[in-house]
Amino acid sequence: MPGTARPWTSHTDVIALLRKRWDTGTYLTAAAAEAWQPICVPLRGPTATQLAQRFADAQDWARTWIRVASADLRLEYSSVGGRFTGANQIPSRTWIDEFDQLCRLLGVQGEADRFTRMLDETRANEPGLVEWVTARPMRALRHANEWTRVLATVAWLNENSDHGLYLRQIAVPGVDTKFIESHRALLADLIDELPHGRKPATDAPRGDFARRYGFVAKPEYIRFRHLDPETASAGFSELTVRADELQTMPAGIRRVFVVENEVTFLALPPVPSALAIFGSGYRVGAKVELLTWLTEVELVYWGDIDTHGFAILNRLRARCPRTKSILMDLETLLAHRDQWVAESEQTRARLDRLDAAEAGLYRTLIDGDVGPSIRLEQERIQYPLVEKVLTSLATFAR
Numbered sequence: 001m002p003g004t005a006r007p008w009t010s011h012t013d014v015i016a017l018l019r020k021r022w023d024t025g026t027y028l029t030a031a032a033a034e035a036w037q038p039i040c041v042p043l044r045g046p047t048a049t050q051l052a053q054r055f056a057d058a059q060d061w062a063r064t065w066i067r068v069a070s071a072d073l074r075l076e077y078s079s080v081g082g083r084f085t086g087a088n089q090i091p092s093r094t095w096i097d098e099f100d101q102l103c104r105l106l107g108v109q110g111e112a113d114r115f116t117r118m119l120d121e122t123r124a125n126e127p128g129l130v131e132w133v134t135a136r137p138m139r140a141l142r143h144a145n146e147w148t149r150v151l152a153t154v155a156w157l158n159e160n161s162d163h164g165l166y167l168r169q170i171a172v173p174g175v176d177t178k179f180i181e182s183h184r185a186l187l188a189d190l191i192d193e194l195p196h197g198r199k200p201a202t203d204a205p206r207g208d209f210a211r212r213y214g215f216v217a218k219p220e221y222i223r224f225r226h227l228d229p230e231t232a233s234a235g236f237s238e239l240t241v242r243a244d245e246l247q248t249m250p251a252g253i254r255r256v257f258v259v260e261n262e263v264t265f266l267a268l269p270p271v272p273s274a275l276a277i278f279g280s281g282y283r284v285g286a287k288v289e290l291l292t293w294l295t296e297v298e299l300v301y302w303g304d305i306d307t308h309g310f311a312i313l314n315r316l317r318a319r320c321p322r323t324k325s326i327l328m329d330l331e332t333l334l335a336h337r338d339q340w341v342a343e344s345e346q347t348r349a350r351l352d353r354l355d356a357a358e359a360g361l362y363r364t365l366i367d368g369d370v371g372p373s374i375r376l377e378q379e380r381i382q383y384p385l386v387e388k389v390l391t392s393l394a395t396f397a398r
Contacts, residue, residue: 161214
């Protein structure tokens with residue numbers, strides 16, 4: 001109330017508190033688990049001193065509570081007073097005894113009914129998920145309109161894992177790969193919860209839903225070109241093949257370059273016994289991991305001079321620790337000031353696989369020592385310098 005340091009509790013305050021708790025799912029969980037207990041909300045009302053000083057206000061406050069009390073909201077009274085006002089019975093607690101009373105107070109009977117239907121459907125079709133739904137009612141309710149499809153999808157995925165199928169082959173009415181993709185976090189949690197469920201492949205990242213749950217994943221493709229005409233495969237200078245079918249090192253190859261820009265990839269000059277792979281940003285690590293023979297050659301990475309370029313290099317070295325970098329140094333950066341652009345969003349990740357010079361330049365970019373958010377894209381580097389560096393590498397190799 002106005003003029004008090006701590007306002008006396010109003011009916012609106014109690015409803016707001018109950019709504020906040022409802023939104024956590026606590027009450028739905030209790031009702032579903034048959035663990036419902038009457039709810040008691042203490043009321044902050046006038047003290048004995050306040051009764052003496054503001055008796056009329058206290059009477060109004062008490063009358064308001066008496067008016068809002070109903071069959072759904074029970075009041076408990078306590079005696080408050082002193083020698084000036086005498087003992088007065090004022091509301092001290094409010095009680096909601098039954099779950100249905102709470103639903104009526106908050107106007108959430110519709111939500112409660114939907115949740116009950118979802119729980120009954122789960123119990124009938126996937127009883128192993130009843131505990132999950134009970135513990136996470138609000139998350140389950142967000143999918144109320146599609147719950148039938150969710151349960152059917154979980155069942156199909158669990159029954160058909162390790163059968164050599166693509167997710168595209170799912171045979172659930174109204175479900176396609178887009179449905180699976182948009183619900184994969186929920187589906188993953190539900191499959192993991194099933195007592196009889198397929199255990200996820202520990203070597204597959206959580207983002208690789210298909211492989212993680214025993215389905216055929218879209219293959220990784222490697223695009224490469226021979227920088228030495230003498231090593232070209234069947235007369236083709238450039239090929240794109242499935243990574244799992246490129247398990248043998250092409251004949252005559254001693255060095256492999258990984259570059260991120262397509263035009264740069266196409267414009268690389270001839271280099272004896274060399275191959276160029278068109279990278280895919282952060283996916284490059286996963287791709288080269290499939291080519292085990294890369295550990296037998298000299299692997300050279302060339303990316304943009306920006307924080308993400310060094311992060312990609314760092315990730316590549318997690319698979320191929322001896323990876324070298326070219327044209328990702330301070331000298332190259334400073335020689336192309338007029339070609340700098342801004343990196344839209346820098347990473348500040350800890351990169352522990354960079355050498356001293358690379359780590360120093362990475363820190364320079366983060367700290368903005370030469371300018372804010374500096375980025376030098378590899379296609380902006382003068383081509384004669386590219387030829388010079390690659391030629392020196394080829395000469396050194398001889």
